[in-house]
Each structure stands twice: as C-alpha cells, then as structure tokens.
Amino acid sequence: MIVSPDTVRLSTAAAIALGLRSGRLYRDAKVGCINLLMEDEEGCLGNCLYCGQAREVAQGPECRTLIRVQWPSYAVLEVVEAIRIAAERDPSIERVCVSALTTPDAPEHLVEIVKTIRDATALKVSALVTPTVFDATHLRKVAAAGVENITIAVDATTVELFHALRGRGARGPHEWQRYIKGVEDAVSAMGRAKGSVGVHAIIGLGESEQEAVQFMQLCYDMGARVHLFSFYPEENTALERRSQPPLESYRRMQLARHLIDTGKSWAGGMRFESGILVDFGVSEDELRGVVRAGAPFMTTGCSGCNRPYANETPAQAMQGLFRNYPFPPNTQDIRCIEAQLGMASRRQV
C-alpha cells in the first residue's frame, strides 16, 4: 500500500547518500540532510501551479518529479535503517527532514515518522508542514515529538501571488492568512529564541525584489528565518515554461536575506528603485566582505541542509550558474558571484 507512515519518498540525492540508488554528485557535493517526502494514496490535495505534486499534475499517488528530480518510494523502516547506517559512516549527514503533503492524515502520520526516526538515530529532525492541515495543536505535537525545526513553505511572497498560484486562483486549498498564522503558531510551539522556525520563499514567481525583501522582513519580525529557493520550472506543471529569475536578481535576494538574517541590515534600511534593490543599507566595504565570505550564496535552511542541485542543473552549475551553492564557494566561485553582481567590473553594486 502506497501511503505514509508505512512508506516514504526519498529525494534522489538522499537515495544516493543512503546507498539505495547509485549515482554521484557534481563536485563531490555531500548530502547534509536526508529529505523524506510523505505520500498518500489520494496524493496531495494542494494544486500549486509550480509543483510536481499538484493534484492536477500528479493525479493521485504517482510522484513524477519534485524540485527537478524523481523521489523513489521505500518502506519507512528500510529508510530509517539506511539512515542509521549511513550516518555512522558519513559525518556530513546531519539531519533528516520530513515533508508533509496536504492530506488530512498528514499531522498524525508525520508525528509517527518523526518518532520512528528519533528512536533509531541521533540525527536532528526537521518537519516541513502545511498550515492548511496542521493547526496550532498539531504543531505543538510535532514539536513534542522531538523535531529541532519546523518549516513552513509559504513559497509565494505576496498575498496576490499566493492566491493566484496556491489558493483559489489555482483551484487549491491554501490561504495566505492561514499560512501566516501557521508561522506564528510554529514560533509559539518551538519558541522564538532558537530560530527553530523556517519559512521557504521561492524567488521568481512574479514578485518584485522589494516585495520579496519585505516578506523576508515580515518573517524575521515574526521570529522565523527565511530559506530561499530560486524558481525552477518543473516539467508538466502550469509554470513549466516560466523562466528562472535573473541570476543577478537572485544574488541580490540572497544578499538581502543574509544581511537581514545576520542583523547587519533590515528591509527598512534598504533602498529600492522601481522594485529593484539598489542599496543594501550597509557600506560598500562591508558588502564586499560579505560577498567574498561566500556564505550568502550557499543553500539556506536548517543546519546541515544543502539540497545539492535542487534549483539548478549540474550543467548550469558547471558553467558557474549555481543558484544555491551546496558547499562553501571557492575562490573561482566567488569571482563568478562578483561578476554576476556586477562587482568585478564596476567595483560596486
């Protein structure tokens, strides 16, 4: 029977890291987090226009692709045993993340899977949940099950885009206000101090840079951290023909997110012209130092999460067109990033 909590899907990278599937990763990227995706006989009730799991795309339990790759299905106990063994031999594996679909049973089944993982391994565990089916009580139960982080994929960074891509405009069940309240409830369940709540934001869904940064600030003001994704057109979805956001724009969003996350700047201190970020609110020297450190351009997420080649193909990466670096950028990478930001030629952003 194809249904969690008995079975679960694994990202391709996770399946490779666990030795359940053969394969290698470009530039020998390590997998820091084993990403699990719950599954259900009815499939996801969501119908998000950019998602391979959307109700009208997946048409039931069949998982075509998600975040560019296939997610093969395995028995949960087989996966947990593989995680236990892999974690002993590979110190780069730090965490397991369990992602829920939008299904009525998801809260109960997610807690069961989290407990199974916690009983078998010492790895940190995260839960990626949807407030459409996880209410405040559910979130407290998830926290009590022992997760270190709860993350909510708001994805679309304005209410209008959310409605059009995930809500009624997309024949989907999700509501902006419910998601924002879900972030607040998650912060309440996990506590504000530890930065244990994350929010996924996808750049390139039609928002302006100013709107994206304002959304980031909203999340930080609520006590959550933002994890950035660069839109990648998923085959067979309504947005499969949409282009990725311009790389220089994504780089600016990574920088803005990093500056807010580290307390070096804030949305109100940044300046925008026609929606484009033109001043980060820090000195040029400080900005250059931040860029050269490379950290803003690495994958953002819970500690250990690096999602190798989730937002770009390996061929794009080989051309220096990484979106999120799954490892610290090297000197050559930094040169690429500086050029993409226009820093190499103009000596300023």
Next chain:
Amino acid sequence: MQPGTDEIPESLRYSRDHVWLRREGQTCVLGWTEYMQWSAGDVNYVELVEPGVTLEVEQEFGSIETSKWVGKLRSPVAGRLMERNGRLMSQPELVNTDPYGGGWMVIITAADAGSDALMSAEEYRRHVAECQTPQ
C-alpha cells in the same frame, strides 16, 4: 562482485576515466563502461560533438548529465570523429541499460595504427576496484 563491475568484456580496451573502446583496424567505437553508468546514476542528457571533428587524446567529445552530476567525455584516442549515436539524444537511458551495445557513443577513425595506452579487461577490473576503495 562489486555493483557495476559484473560486465567487463574481455574484447574491449578501457581508459582510466571509464570509456571503453572497441577497435577494428583504425575504426574505434567508444562508450561508457558498465561501472561508470552505474556509478553516475540515471543519465538524463548526452551531448556529443559533430562528426568531422579531429580529436587529440584526452580531448572532449561530449558531455553527459544525470540529475545530480555532469561530466565531460574525453577521447582515449586521437583521430577523426566519424559518427555519433543519435539515439542517445532521445534515449539517453541507453547508456544505463545497454552500455556496451545500444549505448555506444561515437565512432572515431584513429590517427595511429593501434598503439594506445589503454587497459585490458583485467587491468581495468583492478582499476575499478581501486576506484571503489574508500579514500
């Protein structure tokens, strides 16, 4: 037997980066070995250079991509690329499912008479074993 090593045909020659070569006179057929296709994972995309190009040893004759990896294909012989396997454009999975048959990649007319530095099947078997030894 290690995964991906159960088929190393005795009749072929092998490069250190896991390209096999079948030679008849100066005509050389090249492809990826069973070990390499297993090691790389499911192939999504194969790009091969146009016929007519003259290649030096180690010169790139294409690239290959899986969902998480990409690499260049390098020729173990010098010569003129005469033909490429057009089926791989639409059926890249042939590299995985039939590496020594339908998954062949290019045909090269070698510039020399056959003095190459490629490995025999036995030597390649040892090379694969070394590749699988944890660093």
